[in-house]
Amino acid sequence: xxxxxxxxxxxxxxxxxxxxxxxxxxxxxxxxxxxxxxxxxxxxxxxxxxxxxxxxxxxxxxxxxxxxxxxxxxxxxxxxxxxxxxxxxxxxxxxxxxxxxxxxxxxxxxxxxxxxxxxxxxxxxxxxxxxxxxxxxxxxxxxxxxxxxxxxxxxxxxxxxxxxxxxxxxxxxxxxxxxxxxxxxxxxxxxxxxxxxxxxxxxxxxxxxxxxxxxxxxxxxxxxxxxxxxxxxxxxxxxxxxxxxxxxxxxxxxxxxxxxxxxxxxxxxxxxxxxxxxxxxxxxxxxxxxxxxxxxxxxxxxxxxxxxxxxxxxxxxxxxxxxxxxxxxxxxxxxxxxxxxxxxxxxxxxxxxxxxxxxxxxxxxxxxxxxxxxxxxxxxxxxxxxxxxxxxxxxxxxxxxxxxxxxxxxxxxxxxxxxxxxxxxxxxxxxxxxxxxxxxxxxxxxxxxxxxxxxxxxxxxxxxxxxxxxxxxxxxxxxxxxxxxxxxxxxxxxxxxxxxxxxxxxxxxxxxxxxxxxxxxxxxxxxxxxxxxxxxxxxxxxxxxxxxxxxxxxxxxxxxxxxxxxxxxxxxxxxxxxxxxxxxxxxxxxxxxxxxxxxxxxxxxx
Numbered sequence: 001x002x003x004x005x006x007x008x009x010x011x012x013x014x015x016x017x018x019x020x021x022x023x024x025x026x027x028x029x030x031x032x033x034x035x036x037x038x039x040x041x042x043x044x045x046x047x048x049x050x051x052x053x054x055x056x057x058x059x060x061x062x063x064x065x066x067x068x069x070x071x072x073x074x075x076x077x078x079x080x081x082x083x084x085x086x087x088x089x090x091x092x093x094x095x096x097x098x099x100x101x102x103x104x105x106x107x108x109x110x111x112x113x114x115x116x117x118x119x120x121x122x123x124x125x126x127x128x129x130x131x132x133x134x135x136x137x138x139x140x141x142x143x144x145x146x147x148x149x150x151x152x153x154x155x156x157x158x159x160x161x162x163x164x165x166x167x168x169x170x171x172x173x174x175x176x177x178x179x180x181x182x183x184x185x186x187x188x189x190x191x192x193x194x195x196x197x198x199x200x201x202x203x204x205x206x207x208x209x210x211x212x213x214x215x216x217x218x219x220x221x222x223x224x225x226x227x228x229x230x231x232x233x234x235x236x237x238x239x240x241x242x243x244x245x246x247x248x249x250x251x252x253x254x255x256x257x258x259x260x261x262x263x264x265x266x267x268x269x270x271x272x273x274x275x276x277x278x279x280x281x282x283x284x285x286x287x288x289x290x291x292x293x294x295x296x297x298x299x300x301x302x303x304x305x306x307x308x309x310x311x312x313x314x315x316x317x318x319x320x321x322x323x324x325x326x327x328x329x330x331x332x333x334x335x336x337x338x339x340x341x342x343x344x345x346x347x348x349x350x351x352x353x354x355x356x357x358x359x360x361x362x363x364x365x366x367x368x369x370x371x372x373x374x375x376x377x378x379x380x381x382x383x384x385x386x387x388x389x390x391x392x393x394x395x396x397x398x399x400x401x402x403x404x405x406x407x408x409x410x411x412x413x414x415x416x417x418x419x420x421x422x423x424x425x426x427x428x429x430x431x432x433x434x435x436x437x438x439x440x441x442x443x444x445x446x447x448x449x450x451x452x453x454x455x456x457x458x459x460x461x462x463x464x465x466x467x468x469x470x471x472x473x474x475x476x477x478x479x480x481x482x483x484x485x486x487x488x489x490x491x492x493x494x495x496x497x498x499x500x501x502x503x504x505x506x507x508x509x510x511x512x513x514x515x516x517x518x519x520x521x522x523x524x525x526x527x528x529x530x531x532x533x534x535x536x537x538x539x540x541x542x543x544x545x546x547x548x549x550x551x552x553x554x555x556x557x558x559x560x561x562x563x564x565x566x567x568x569x570x571x572x573x574x575x576x577x578x579x580x581x582x583x584x585x586x587x588x589x590x591x592x593x594x595x596x597x598x599x600x601x602x603x604x605x606x
Contacts, residue, residue: 029174042496049288084122087129097171100126104176120185127175129189130168131197135258137165138201142208148215154244156205165257165416172259201258202272208248210276216242217284224288224302230385233305236288240313240332243281247274267326274321278331285335292342297353300346301382307339308389343393345487347402347428350379354435359444367455367543369463370443376436377467382427384475390428391421399424403431425482433484436464437491451536454502455543462546463497464488496556503539504563507532511571529568530589533598540602553603560603565596 047086084103103123143159151232157165176184177191220239224232258266288306292299311334317332357372382388394402397558399419440460444453465488468476477485510528546552590598 001526027456030312051327074574081122084126084129084562086606088133093167093171096126096130097293100130100171100526117185123176123188124186124193127172127186128193130172131193131259134165134168134172135197135200135204137161137168138204138257142204146208146212146215151451152213152216152239154209154212154242154246155251156249156339169257169259173261186430191260193500195265198260198265198269199272202269205250205254206273208282209250209273213243213246213277214280217280221284221287221291224291224299225466229299229301229303230305230382230606231391232302233307233386236284236306237312240281240310243277244313244316250274251320251324262491267324267538271325271327273476278321281331281335285331285338289335289338289342292339296342296346296349298514299385299400300343300350303339303342303346304386306338307343307393308386309393310336310339311389314331340393340396343389344397347394347397350434351402354432354439358439362445367452367459367545369460369548371464373436373440373460376432378430379472380468380476381472383425383429384479387425388421388480391425394424394428395419395421402428417583425479426484429480430484430487433464433468433480437461437487447556451502451539452543454499455539455545458492458495458499459546461492462486462552464547465492466549466552496559499545499556500560500563503536507536507564508567525571526588529571533590533595537598537602545603557600560599561596564599565592568595569594 083096083099093247100123103119107119107123120376141161145157147153172194175190175194176187177194178187181187185515215556216239218231219236223235251270254270254273255266260266288302294301296303314332314336318330321332322328322330354372354376357370360370360372362370378567439459444457447453468480469485469488507529510525510532545556572588573593
């Protein structure tokens, strides 16, 4: 018990100490609390001041940051402005266009009018720099010396140049315009500059296209005076085709490379581009037309061939040179009218020239083929090459209206529903042959020696028949009507009969006269026969029959022998004995075989 009591007392003592300690601690804490309240009251003004300073410090930091940003922006603007003013550098087109795009974006979202105007001026400057590059590249592809080889070749732009222009054009088409960016300050100026650049494109490309074609146009005019008219006309047609090819290629290139691709502006630029080409076409066809008018007879087939070639390109010209440019003028149509007028005039004039040849003064011993006959054959031989042009022009002239001076009024067409182009062409060729033969007959009768006239007529009619019907060198027989061919054959037979009649009938006449069979008469007949034979021999020595027609000569030779020799043989058989003379060889100077050889010698090629 004592131990427990002692322990309880000890615990009570300890509890009292603990209570005392707790009271002291409570007193101390209360003192701390009072002091903290006092401290708080002392620090509160300082805390309030510190918050204000902190806020000001943050504002200052924000202001400094904004100043740094503005300074950095200004440095960037200055760098961009320097880049813009310097212009696009090789290999840096994307960098340049990106700067312009950022400037355009800043205008679209900017709030300051002053800054927008300054930026717009910079955008305008940069856009014009790009347009200058565009013009420079186009000029580079439109300069130098074209390839003037035997065959025309045209390369609009090199692949390298195209690869440089295409991205540039793509960006130029995105520049602000009044229609797409009505509020953009630089849009009107940019549009005006783009129009000017596009017009410059048309000027430069048109000048280059003309430069490429001009040499070939001059070459055609020069060659037209020396080469065949049909070939020259076809060369002109090929040149017109090249003009159209160039124009079409340039149109396709323009639609790809025009900065302003609207239809109206494309048409205006394309008109500017093709103006040098149409001017070149007009000057070339004017030169050829003047050449034709200077000597229509000489250059008739140049006119006809040109008319044929140009007619083939009429529809394509209207599409490429007129419709696409929005033009009503057609230089090809005007040229066709001019050339067609020459073609229409050539038909009556050609017939008039043939008839006028009847007044030609020639030696009565001249039996050669006349120049007008040769030219007529050449004229008709060429017609198949331009038959469509000839037939079309004759239809325009009217059936029979080519008979100028024969009571027909040119210009008042004799039209019939049954007349087609082929029929009109047949009628014209028939009239050409008729006029030629009529002139030949007149010329053959002008001399005082009918025998020479008959040889002249035979040679010339045979030349016509041979080249137009018997041995044609072209397809001319297909264009001749049956009456025309029959007329040639009939006149050849008539001319041959006239030749035999005037040259050999006197010989035969001396042998067939049986009214006087006395010895003296027989002697006179033999003498007369061989004298006439000598005259015929001398005549054929001077005048060659069918000199360029071996087959024809052989035929005439055989017919002449059959005409003369049998008659001579019969006459000798009846009168060749010694009854009429003691020396028959005095009168029978040549045997029938010798006469035959002599006659065949008339037609030898030597």
